[in-house]
Amino acid sequence: MRVLTRGLVSTIAVVGIAAGSLAGAGASFAASASVSKPAVRAEAVTPLAVNNLGLNTTEAKNIQCWLRGYGYTGAIDGQLGTNSWKAFQRNLQGNYGYTGAIDGIVGTGTKKALQRLLKDAWGYTGAIDGIFGSGSQAAFKRMAADGYPGCG
Numbered sequence: 001m002r003v004l005t006r007g008l009v010s011t012i013a014v015v016g017i018a019a020g021s022l023a024g025a026g027a028s029f030a031a032s033a034s035v036s037k038p039a040v041r042a043e044a045v046t047p048l049a050v051n052n053l054g055l056n057t058t059e060a061k062n063i064q065c066w067l068r069g070y071g072y073t074g075a076i077d078g079q080l081g082t083n084s085w086k087a088f089q090r091n092l093q094g095n096y097g098y099t100g101a102i103d104g105i106v107g108t109g110t111k112k113a114l115q116r117l118l119k120d121a122w123g124y125t126g127a128i129d130g131i132f133g134s135g136s137q138a139a140f141k142r143m144a145a146d147g148y149p150g151c152g
Contacts, residue, residue: 016033049077050101051106053097053114054137066143067091076151085110092117111136118143 038124064076064084072087080088082104089110092098098113109129116137118124121133124139134141 032093050081051085052078052080053111053132053140055080055140055144057109060143061149062144065148068151088114096120122146 009027017073045062055063060078060080063080064072064074064078067084067087070087072084074081074083085104085106086102089098089100089102089104091111092110093102096113096116098109100107100109111130111132114132115124115126115128115130118129118136118139122139122143124131124135126135
């Protein structure tokens, strides 16, 4: 009888230790999973500061010179940033169906209106879809090369 009691106590002890280990492992795994998630930072959701849509610096400078006629007063630095795009949006709003906010963010609405401008005057033949692919970029480069150099 003593052997049977000892065997039963040993089995219960082993099962208890195993259950405790699993519970502890589960808790530590859950704690480590919640700790390892990075916090969301404001930088993760801010728009790009510069978006040249495929233009090089010289081409972007030419566009900035053109934008002076639409309220751009910033540096002619070849970096199409927020203020450059706000001036672009003012032009696109008045002439090419842009209906969004004048916020300097180059979203789908800005790209669609820009595609209308490029279709109207710089040989863009693609869809007005807000996707700035190779055809849009080629027409934008033609626009940039069409003049306005040396204003800065």
